[in-house]
Amino acid sequence: MDKKIVLPGDAVADKPLKLEGCFVENGKTYAAVVSVAQEDRIIPLKGRYLPNYGDYVVGIIKDERFSGYSVEINSPYEGQLSNRDTREEFRVGDVVLVKIMAVDEVNNAIVVEPRRLTDGEIIEIESVKVPRVIGRSGSMLGILKQYTATDIIVGKNGRVYLKGGNTVLATLAILKICREAHTSGLTDRITAFLQNESKKVN
Amino acid sequence: MDLRNLKITAGVLKKANGSAMIEWGNNRILASVYGPREVFPKHMTDPRKALINARYVMAPFSSSEEHGRSGPNRRSIEISKVAKHVFENNVLVHQFPKTMININMEVLQSDGGTRVAAITAASVALVDAGIPVRDLVQGVSIGKIEGMQVADLDKTEDNYGDSDMPAIVSLRTGEILLYQMDGKLTKAEVDNALSMIFEGAKKVREKQVEALRAKYETSLGEAPQE
Numbered sequence: 001m002d003k004k005i006v007l008p009g010d011a012v013a014d015k016p017l018k019l020e021g022c023f024v025e026n027g028k029t030y031a032a033v034v035s036v037a038q039e040d041r042i043i044p045l046k047g048r049y050l051p052n053y054g055d056y057v058v059g060i061i062k063d064e065r066f067s068g069y070s071v072e073i074n075s076p077y078e079g080q081l082s083n084r085d086t087r088e089e090f091r092v093g094d095v096v097l098v099k100i101m102a103v104d105e106v107n108n109a110i111v112v113e114p115r116r117l118t119d120g121e122i123i124e125i126e127s128v129k130v131p132r133v134i135g136r137s138g139s140m141l142g143i144l145k146q147y148t149a150t151d152i153i154v155g156k157n158g159r160v161y162l163k164g165g166n167t168v169l170a171t172l173a174i175l176k177i178c179r180e181a182h183t184s185g186l187t188d189r190i191t192a193f194l195q196n197e198s199k200k201v202n
Numbered sequence: 203m204d205l206r207n208l209k210i211t212a213g214v215l216k217k218a219n220g221s222a223m224i225e226w227g228n229n230r231i232l233a234s235v236y237g238p239r240e241v242f243p244k245h246m247t248d249p250r251k252a253l254i255n256a257r258y259v260m261a262p263f264s265s266s267e268e269h270g271r272s273g274p275n276r277r278s279i280e281i282s283k284v285a286k287h288v289f290e291n292n293v294l295v296h297q298f299p300k301t302m303i304n305i306n307m308e309v310l311q312s313d314g315g316t317r318v319a320a321i322t323a324a325s326v327a328l329v330d331a332g333i334p335v336r337d338l339v340q341g342v343s344i345g346k347i348e349g350m351q352v353a354d355l356d357k358t359e360d361n362y363g364d365s366d367m368p369a370i371v372s373l374r375t376g377e378i379l380l381y382q383m384d385g386k387l388t389k390a391e392v393d394n395a396l397s398m399i400f401e402g403a404k405k406v407r408e409k410q411v412e413a414l415r416a417k418y419e420t421s422l423g424e425a426p427q428e
Contacts (some may be wrong), residue, residue, distance in 0.1 A: 005418050007411060008329055009337030009374045021334065023294060030374070032294055032334035034418055045418055046332025048219070048238060076238040076301040106249055106299045128332075182421050 003182060005045075006037045019043055036182050043182070049075045049127035049157040051100045053107035058122065058155030059111065061094045071098060071111055074124060074157040079111035086114050095122060095161065097153060117153065120163030123171055127158035129178040132186070140177065140187060144170055147194035169197050203401055205342065205354045210413035212330045217376055220331025222413065224323035227356050228313035233323035235331040237303035252298035256285040258320055260309040265357070281317045288321055288370050288379040294334040304335060314357040318368045321380065326410050330417070335361055338410050341370035342402030344395040346385065351394055353402050355416065367392075369399045376400075391402040 012022060013029040021033040021044035030148060037042045045131035051057070051073065058078055069090055071079040080097060081090075090096065095118075098111035125133065133154055134138055134141050145152055149165030162170050173194055203228055206227030215221035220235040241247040258281040274282070289305060305328070307320035322340045329338060345355040346365040360366055365385030371378050387395065 003422050005336060005415055005422065007414055009372070023334065023336070025336075030336070032336070033332050034329050034414060036422060037396045044332065045360060045421065046220075046330070047334075048332065076240065126332075180421065 003036055005040045006031045006035045006042065008032050008034065012037065012042055021047065038182075044128050045182075046126060047128055049073070050107060051075055051077055051079065052156070053101050053103055054102055055100045055156035057098060057100065057157040058117065058153065058159035058161050059096055059098050059113075059157075061090045061092050061096060064090070064092060071096065071114075073098075073109070073111075074127070074155075074159050077107040077109060079109040081111050081114055085109070085112040088114065088116065090114070090116065095120075097155070097161070117163075118162050119160055120151070121167055121171075123160050123162065123174065125158050125160060125174065125178050128154065129181050130154055130156055130158060132181045133160070133174055133177050135187065140190065143187065143191055143194065144173055147191075147198055166198075169194065172197070203405070205402060205405055206356065208406065210326055210332065210409050212326050212413045212417040216290055218327070218331070220327040220329065220333070222326035222330060223327055224319050224326075226315065226319045226322075228311060228356070228375055229309070229316055229319045230311040231316060231320045231323050232308045232310060233327040234306045234308075235322060235324070235327040235333065236306075237331070237334040238298040238301035238333065239304075241300065241302045246302075247300050248418050249356050251295040252293065254286050254289045254293060254295065254305065255302055255409060256282050256305045256307070256324070258282045258285055258307045258309070258317065260312055260316070263311075264309045265312045277320050281320070284382065285317070285321050285324065288339060289324070289328070291377075291379055292325070292327050292335050292337065292339055292372070293328065296334065303328075312357070314355050314360045315368065317380075318370065321370050322406055322410065323324045326413055329414060337372040337374045339370050339372050340403050340406040340410060341368065341380065342367040342399055342406060344398050344402075346387065346391065349400065351391060353398050362370065365391075367395050367399075369396075371400060371403050373400070373403055 016024040017029045035125040051156045059073040062072040063070040068082040093134040096114045099113045101112045102110040148170040209225045218234040318341045325339045344367045345363040347363040369384045370380035
């Protein structure tokens with residue numbers, strides 16, 4: 001598996017392609033952000049979260065109006081939660097899990113299905129690493145939950161909610177996954193890490 | 203062509219979205235990038251694109267002349283403006299409507315060619331922030347001492363010389379994003395300076411690439427030994 005770092009301005013294809021983190025100029029495709037090129041996939045390594053239809057994100061209620069709430073979603077853009085979409089009342093500062101229902105052409109997002117997340121802790125990771133923390137069909141997340149007994153909700157926006165169990169170990173493991181996101185054999189290494197750390201406690 | 207010693211480190215400020223430290227000759231310049239984020243003041247918001255705010259300042263301790271003076275002066279306002287133009291043409295601003303991107307360049311120690319060094323560092327900081335750009339940009343200043351054209355003058359050489367031509371370019375497209383000049387040059391000297399600029403930019407870009415690889419290559423490859 002040939003992996004290499006690709007920097008902005010590097011050509012990634014001789015024809016115009018719609019790739020994440022890339023742009024097209026004069027019929028060729030170039031990288032726009034620092035990315036990993038793996039076979040024919042380009043995976044950006046950094047970038048702020050932009051709201052997408054269908055994403056579940058962990059947000060924080062930022063403001064309240066007659067019509068609803070603004071939700072800060074760890075993005076340059078906010079989510080708007082209408083009173084029509086919820087029966088609950090929220091306060092500024094509440095942490096909520098919401099779903100992005102609509103995004104307009106200037107990236108304003110409408111969010112729905114709010115679920116208040118109480119107690120627990122929040123950590124923020126790069127939104128580009130979220131798929132790695134979740135793993136294929138949730139496999140990595142399953143391993144984390146198994147060894148820490150922590151309730152973990154990973155928002156697509158890079159905000160992770162942790163409650164109960166060994167949140168410290170879960171946090172360390174998640175940060176480790178982010179640091180080594182593109183190395184091979186990561187799942188096995190994380191499992192070994194969690195096993196070792198669990199043994200130390202007991 | 204000889205450039206002064208040049209070293210760039212990416213990601214030196216953990217709280218900024220992106221950052222870079224450049225050590226070029228005796229220059230020490232810190233660039234940081236925040237954004238894209240909500241526009242402040244709000245009425246300046248552009249619904250079609252991100253706004254670029256560039257701020258170049260010299261610390262009061264950056265050289266013997268700056269001693270005690272703080273805050274922007276005419277020169278740093280000028281450099282901020284030309285730096286803003288560089289990045290307005292470099293960042294893919296239409297991907298982030300209604301936001302702003304703050305680029306700060308703080309000169310901690312100055313010794314000639316600071317605007318070029320600051321913008322070179324800022325370009326690395328932007329990439330470190332994950333903000334989409336068309337290319338890494340970089341440049342060098344070309345001067346003239348006793349009739350001979352030289353690249354990358356320090357402050358003493360610049361004061362003694364007869365001309366100073368800083369430029370920032372994009373090697374991929376061959377475009378010039380910043381182009382200024384002091385002094386007197388013949389047309390042939392201008393042409394010569396331009397080709398020296400592109401030659402110098404190649405060397406500078408290598409350092410930028412080195413800095414970014416050093417930071418991002420750790421997330422690749424085989425497992426780090428524990």
